[in-house]
C-alpha cells in the first residue's frame with residue numbers, strides 16, 4: 001500500500017536524526033498528551049517508557065478467567081472499547097511471535113485527564129502548535145475509550161505497518177503510537193489526519 005508506505009518512510013527519517021532532536025520531538029508529543037505516562041511523569045517519560053507498563057508483557061488475566069475469545073485486559077486497557085482491546089490483543093500476539101513487544105502506554109482517559117493534557121500542552125508549546133498534538137475532551141477518542149497509544153517505539157512502528165491486518169489504524173501521521181479501530185465495513189484504513197488540528 002503506497003499510502004501507508006509513504007508516511008512510514010517520512011516518519012522513520014527523523015528517528016535517524018541526532019538523539020536530542022528526536023528526544024525533543026517525542027517530549028513535545030508526550031507533553032501534548034498522547035501518553036498518559038508522559039503527562040503524569042513529565043517530559044522525560046516518553047511514549048515508549050520501559051518499565052512503566054513492563055508487566056503488561058506477562059498479561060496475566062485480571063479479575064478472573066475471561067471467556068474463550070475474550071482477551072485478558074492488561075494494564076492500560078481498562079475502559080477501552082472491548083472490540084478495540086480484542087484487536088490489540090490479536091496484534092500483540094502476532095507481534096510477539098516476531099519478538100516485537102506491544103504495550104499500551106495510554107488508553108481510556110477521563111475528560112479531566114484529557115483537559116490536563118491540553119492545558120499542559122498549551123502552556124508549554126502555545127497555540128496552535130499544541131493543537132497539533134492533543135485534542136479537547138469533547139473530540140478525543142481516548143476519552144471515548146476508542147483510542148490506544150502503543151509502545152515501545154519499535155512496537156508502534158510494527159503496528160503502523162501490520163495494524164490494518166488486525167483492524168487497527170494509525171490515525172495521525174504525526175503520532176506513530178496512536179491507533180483507533182478500522183471503521184466497520186471498511187477494507188482499508190482511512191486517510192490519516194496530518195495531526196490533531198482538525199478536532200479544534
Ligand SMILES: [Zn+2]
Pocket residue numbers: 033034035106142147148149177178179
Ligand atoms: Zn493517542
